[in-house]
Amino acid sequence: xxxxxxxxxxxxxxxxxxxxxxxxxxxxxxxxxxxxxxxxxxxxxxxxxxxxxxxxxxxxxxxxxxxxxxxxxxxxxxxxxxxxxxxxxxxxxxxxxxxxxxxxxxxxxxxxxxxxxxxxxxxxxxxxxxxxxxxxxxxxxxxxxxxxxxxxxxxxxxxxxxxxxxxxxxxxxxxxxxxxxxxxxxxxxxxxxxxxxxxxxxxxxxxxxxxxxxxxxxxxxxxxxxxxxxxxxxxxxxxxxxxxxxxxxxxxxxxxxxxxxxxxxxxxxxxxxxxxxxxxxxxxxxxxxxxxxxxxxxxxxxxxxxxxxxxxxxxxxxxxxxxxxxxxxxxxxxxxxxxxxxxxxxxxxxxxxxxxxxxxxxxxxxxxxxxxxxxxxxxxxxxxxxxxxxxxxxxxxxxxxxxxxxxxxxxxxxxxxxxxxxxxxxxxxxxxxxxxxxxx
Amino acid sequence: xxxxxxxxxxxxxxxxxxxxxxxxxxxxxxxxxxxxxxxxxxxxxxxxxxxxxxxxxxxxxxxxxxxxxxxxxxxxxxxxxxxxxxxxxxxxxxxxxxxxxxxxxxxxxxxxxxxxxxxxxxxxxxxxxxxxxxxxxxxxxxxxxxxxxxxxx
Numbered sequence: 001x002x003x004x005x006x007x008x009x010x011x012x013x014x015x016x017x018x019x020x021x022x023x024x025x026x027x028x029x030x031x032x033x034x035x036x037x038x039x040x041x042x043x044x045x046x047x048x049x050x051x052x053x054x055x056x057x058x059x060x061x062x063x064x065x066x067x068x069x070x071x072x073x074x075x076x077x078x079x080x081x082x083x084x085x086x087x088x089x090x091x092x093x094x095x096x097x098x099x100x101x102x103x104x105x106x107x108x109x110x111x112x113x114x115x116x117x118x119x120x121x122x123x124x125x126x127x128x129x130x131x132x133x134x135x136x137x138x139x140x141x142x143x144x145x146x147x148x149x150x151x152x153x154x155x156x157x158x159x160x161x162x163x164x165x166x167x168x169x170x171x172x173x174x175x176x177x178x179x180x181x182x183x184x185x186x187x188x189x190x191x192x193x194x195x196x197x198x199x200x201x202x203x204x205x206x207x208x209x210x211x212x213x214x215x216x217x218x219x220x221x222x223x224x225x226x227x228x229x230x231x232x233x234x235x236x237x238x239x240x241x242x243x244x245x246x247x248x249x250x251x252x253x254x255x256x257x258x259x260x261x262x263x264x265x266x267x268x269x270x271x272x273x274x275x276x277x278x279x280x281x282x283x284x285x286x287x288x289x290x291x292x293x294x295x296x297x298x299x300x301x302x303x304x305x306x307x308x309x310x311x312x313x314x315x316x317x318x319x320x321x322x323x324x325x326x327x328x329x330x331x332x333x334x335x336x337x338x339x340x341x342x343x344x345x346x347x348x349x350x351x352x353x354x355x356x357x358x359x360x361x362x363x364x365x366x367x368x369x370x371x372x373x374x375x376x377x378x379x380x381x382x383x384x385x386x387x388x389x390x391x392x393x394x395x396x397x398x399x400x401x402x403x404x405x406x407x408x409x410x411x412x413x414x415x416x417x418x419x420x421x422x423x424x425x426x427x428x429x430x431x432x433x434x435x436x437x438x439x440x
Numbered sequence: 441x442x443x444x445x446x447x448x449x450x451x452x453x454x455x456x457x458x459x460x461x462x463x464x465x466x467x468x469x470x471x472x473x474x475x476x477x478x479x480x481x482x483x484x485x486x487x488x489x490x491x492x493x494x495x496x497x498x499x500x501x502x503x504x505x506x507x508x509x510x511x512x513x514x515x516x517x518x519x520x521x522x523x524x525x526x527x528x529x530x531x532x533x534x535x536x537x538x539x540x541x542x543x544x545x546x547x548x549x550x551x552x553x554x555x556x557x558x559x560x561x562x563x564x565x566x567x568x569x570x571x572x573x574x575x576x577x578x579x580x581x582x583x584x585x586x587x588x589x590x591x592x593x
Contacts, residue, residue, distance in 0.1 A: 003444045006587055014587045016578065021592050043480075051473050052480060053576035061579050069581035080582040253470070255542065257582050264581070 008075060008191065009291045016070030017284075030281045031063045050248060050265070060269055064277035068284050072211065072221045075190035075290075076203050079226025080257035082264050083219060083280060087186060087206020088114055089273035090220025094182055094204050095119075095151065097259070097267045100237070101127030103150040108135035108165065109407035110158035113397035115184070116408060119153070132407060135161075136327070138169040145177050150234060152179050156195055156335075157187040159382065160343050160392050160416040161409020162318050164327040167334060171199025178232045186210070187382070191294040193335040201228040202259070209383030210339070213286035213293050217279045222263055226256030242266060293385075293421065297340030300427060301419040307428050308344050313435045315362065315413070317344040340420070341382060345413040346438050362413035365438045366391055369415060372437035375422070376430050387420035387427055441550050442559050445586065449573050451537050451559050455512035458566070459486040459504055459535070461526055462517035465495045471517040472496075474541075474567035481570060486511060504529040513537040515566050516544065523549035531556040539566055 006014070017028050036055040038044035046052040055061050065083050073081035084090040095118070099105065107119055109132040119130040133140035135154055145152075152174040154165045167183060174181040180201035185193060189210035195203050205211060207219035230238035230251045238258060241247035244266040250258040268274055286293075298321065305319035320331045321338030331338055346365035348358045369389075370378050376387045380395050390396065397410045405412075419427065442451060458478060463485075464471045472495075479485045479496055486507055487500035494500055501507050504514060504526070514530040516523060516539065523546035530538045531552065538553035540546060542565040553560040561569075571577035572584045575592050 001444060001446065003585060004587075010587070015583070018586060018588045019591045021575065024591055026589075046476070046480065049467075052477055053571050053580050055579055061581070063579060066579045066581055070578055070583055073581065073583040074585075078583060080580065082581050247468075249468075253473070257580065260581055 011074045015074035016067040059274045065280040068280040076223045078223035080260035081223040083275040085273040086218040087220040094222045097263045104148045105130040106144045108154035110135040110161040110163040110409040135163045142173045153182045155184040167198035191291045192337045196225045212283040215384035217282040219283045224259045298337040301340045315345040315347040366415045369438040372434040382418035385421045388418040457484045458513045459511045461488040463487040477567040515539040520546045527552040
């Protein structure tokens, strides 16, 4: 009998966790331990040689964290995954494993602000250069590729620009040059989009957001498709003996999960941003209900987008779930929903006052809107059960200069809403009264 | 060809003696990794390779037909073209399973084994499958595909 192909809702509850071998515990035990005993000196040697699989030290692996890793790998349709202490740690783990001094990255311009800084400032410090291109133009990615390019990086749904990446088209560009496409799939979550199915090679997540869903816990995950040909000559770190792990050849030894093993044994082991078992457990409590939550986040966000679109107090609204969004067709082709993030600008009443005065008023009104909210929380997280609002230009993207902000899709008057799971009538009520305060 | 979880579990649980054709004595070769792992899990490994007298503490035989006791599984680390005669030898010595390693898919060998009533596995690593189905690989974050409400046994 062929193995059953289980649905994502089932994987979200079961993948990566069967009843505990020692106790029969049905729910996932929290293995709150730093270290694991060896059965013998030979067992220890086999573990260190990677000849057998097992746990040594929780900076490398931990059974509770492994449940999260396998579950996200299964939800993404990937071969293997490795968790990290935060979304940024996951991103750093993937990029620092892939890249070395002298390498070059082609990245979408429309990215989370922290990611722009990691690429443009922090990795540059170590000799890695990045070219930022228009995320909506696959030809721009192709044009920016150089002989020393080693990765193409983008977000499936840009935060907060809500630019939709044509994953298949950009993957084709990357693969034509022998490069892996690394995609941050945080905003749609695996419930709404599986980049690997469209050609992505590595997927990173901030599990802090929709995967956990409760706004309590930081975490990140790197997923590997298992399909990238690491022996194409551009990635000696995957094929040559590792100086960082006593000569192991990661691709030859571990094949389609070699990149994950290298992330774990070379990068996580040394830089140390491992996820705690308690955090993995908390994130997994959220993952079990991911699909139910994403349905409601999306329905509520669409209702908010329609309300804002039809309200004269609002200048513009951006939500790829609206049919008038320029990338709505691409979204429908590639995703099962538009997630819970949207952005808008409050209208100005300063007709004829000149563009600078109008912009200043729009900004002031956006700030007033945020301050007038009753239960919508002014903070910089997304993907919480609670509705969250923020002003990206002065918070998450504050470290970018105005030009970088525009490239990241951040207008000065932009208000970002991460629509939560409260009753839609209450969310619309709070938006309505805050708009009244903003323009009143 | 057997490729589903239930069949692979049955084969791995029902086999105790594994003849490893093409086993290398070099510690960093995949065949050595796999055989050492299976030996540590309680399987008796029978090296088959004319180049060696002994590997992993076990006497090494030049050919399957030279092994003086019954073998449950024949695990093959050889090129595809070498597979059909090895499949015939596996049938001749009464093995119950022919296992072609990761990257090896000889349809002819598969047909020979199945026609004689043997289980046949292709293009899979015996070590990775054991770790996937009986624990270990999961700890490395690998998507094992195992969905179950029973304790691992």
